[in-house]
Amino acid sequence: MSKTAIIYSYHTQKSKKAAEKIIDAFGKTKIESVNAEEIGSETLKKFDYFILSAPTWFDGELPNYWDEFVPELEEMDLKGKKFAIFGLGDQKGYPENFCDAIGILAEIIEDCGGDLVGQVPLEGYTYDSSRAEKNNQFVGLPLDQENQARQSNERIKNWVAQLKKEFK
Numbered sequence: 001m002s003k004t005a006i007i008y009s010y011h012t013q014k015s016k017k018a019a020e021k022i023i024d025a026f027g028k029t030k031i032e033s034v035n036a037e038e039i040g041s042e043t044l045k046k047f048d049y050f051i052l053s054a055p056t057w058f059d060g061e062l063p064n065y066w067d068e069f070v071p072e073l074e075e076m077d078l079k080g081k082k083f084a085i086f087g088l089g090d091q092k093g094y095p096e097n098f099c100d101a102i103g104i105l106a107e108i109i110e111d112c113g114g115d116l117v118g119q120v121p122l123e124g125y126t127y128d129s130s131r132a133e134k135n136n137q138f139v140g141l142p143l144d145q146e147n148q149a150r151q152s153n154e155r156i157k158n159w160v161a162q163l164k165k166e167f168k
Contacts, residue, residue: 003032003046004167008053009065010035014088014145015053021153022051022086025160037065041072044081049167051118054087054105054140060097060131062104076112083109084118084163085140086156087132092147095128099142103131106139116140117166118159124151 004026008019023031034043036053044050057063062070085106089099106116119137125144132138141159143152 004030004049004051005032005034005043005047006051006053007034007036007039007043009037009063011037012053012055015055018086018088018143018145018152018156019051019053021156022160025157026051026164036063036069039065039069041076044073044076044078048081050081050083051163052083052085052105054085054101056087056089056094056097056099056101059094060100060104062101066101066105070108073108074112078109078112078114082115082117082167084116084159084166085109086118086143086159087140088143088145089127089130090146091125091127091144095126098125098127098130098132098144099138099140100131102138102140102142103133106132106134118163120155120159120162124148 008015085102087099087102091098120141
């Protein structure tokens, strides 16, 4: 049986809350939580499917805990593994790099041979540019708790339903 991990920082507020909603929608017994601040290559070897949290920090950067793991990640062969990425961003406060961390992490995953799933349409978002945008869609699920918090539950529900089909 294939194993699914959701990787997020246990020390965040908004990302942790979004991850918990994803876990509930996915089914608590069907997914294992992993603290992103303690991730290593052994973690990625244990699972087949991954849901990664990539909130955008500052002006379009990955969080420190991902930055620390990226050199090790870039040396890995991720062929045969599927990845879905969600992240938080602020369309109004940072419209020029909305949810860039999703796109940065997606590029690294693809460069290592991993398969990306969980793309979502651009509709319903207002921003100037995003590294998470590719082929007229987002490569993962952007969530904006600052400006569109009321839409997050529905977006998560729909995204998890999509992932359940794509994680096969």
